[in-house]
Amino acid sequence: MPDTPTAREVKHIRPAPETRVFNPAAVVASCVGFVLIGALQALYGPAIPAFRDAHDLSPSAAGLGLSAHFIGGVVGVLLFDRLFGRMGNRRILGASYLLMALGAAGFALAPNWPAGLVAALLAGLGFGGIDYGLNQLFAVGFGHRSTAMLNILNAHFGIGAILGPALIAAVGAEHYPALFLAFAAANLPLLLCLRGVRDQVSPPASAAPATTTAPDAARAPATAAGGSVLGRSLGSVLAVFVALYVLHVGIEAGVGGWEPTHLETVGYGAGAAATATAVYWLMMTVGRFLVAPIALRHSPQTIITVSCAGMTVCLLLASVPSLAPYAYAGVGLFIAPIFPTGLPWLNAAAPRARRAGALVIAASMIGGVAAGPALGKAIEWSGVRAVPLLLGAVSAVCLAATLWLIRATRSSSGSP
Incomplete structure (x- = not known):
């Protein structure tokens, strides 16, 4: 079977050594950060009727708000992946928190729909940096406990995703700007906890050279049998x-x-x-x-x-x-x-x-x-x-x- 050589390589992968990346305060702050990105993503849906009325939008036009958020997220993921290991983790995470705060505040205060879409794009850029960045750092930062910690981290995303619509239900969709502003402000205290994040982290041991990317691995001939x-x-x-x-x-x-x-x-x-x-x-x-x-x-x-x-x-x-x-x-x-x-x-x-x-x-x-x-x-x-x-x-x-x-x-x- 064509996948047999892949199996042989999987068997020889060694687990990465444990590297301390976060202190306890930074772990808690990271989980709070995932609560915030979960809440931000989940706020768009319940708010659709309100900003459709506010900006006289069709269903497809209203859906562009969440799309702009995800476009920014894609860029944020790719940018963090490019910078990972080259710039300090604190600087990248700090910039991501600030971008998400600015974008959420801009979406709340946008005078028209094009401005709202730009703000959603900006918030998504910070969202993507936090999402991929913390997942990557948790994956290398807790050794054999990394899988468990990743599950805990992503569970907090769900907590935020619950919180967002629940607050919309409590205060009314017409008050969505106030909620976006509140979540924007909640990003700022997390910047103080970035001192507990290790600034440089060596990538884990891998079967492939550090410069190999996913597309390269897919195209290049393997050195193993097959x-x-x-x-x-x-x-x-x-x-x-x-x-x-x-x-x-x-x-x-x-x-x-x-x-x-x-x-x-x-x-x-x-x-x-x-x-x-x-x-x-x-x-x-x-x-x-x-x-x-x-x-x-x-x-x-x-x-x-x-x-x-x-x-x-x-x-x-x-x-x-x-x-x-x-x-x-x-x-x-x-x-x-x-x-x-x-x-x-x-x-x-x-x-x-x-x-x-x-x-x-x-x-x-x-x-x-x-x-x-x-x-x-x-x-x-x-x-x-x-x-x-x-x-x-x-x-x-x-x-x-x-x-x-x-x-x-x-x-x-x-x-x-």
């Missing part, structure tokens, strides 16, 4: 991983952004719809906590397959109005493990691609970029009631991609 076969295998595996991440984040953003509008269309009140969206983000957080013990007994492939299948079923059930709030909660539960569980699977399948993680994290944000206008345009054609069916079709593609990856990486991951 040669160009390994290169082609890695290229295909990386491409499908990217597709899986793009599509599942598109679903995540699509549900978070359009669930309130869909529920209001089928008869629920604005407050109930915003609360249901908060429950959706709550179930994402619960799912990430629940997957930790499950992962001790089941492979990433099994977990992601079940997640994609369950997500697809729940989205189909969400087309039934009486079941919709509960079905969306189920979507949150099933989609939760995909992002963190897919990264270890990717690392095992493509050990030579040192920057594969940056590649899929950046590419995943493309799903968020495309979800707003694409789903908005589809809604204009088919109506808001079709939202769960449209997303269910995308989820079915995620399931197909997962099944392909299982077959393609069976040898490299040691699956039966």
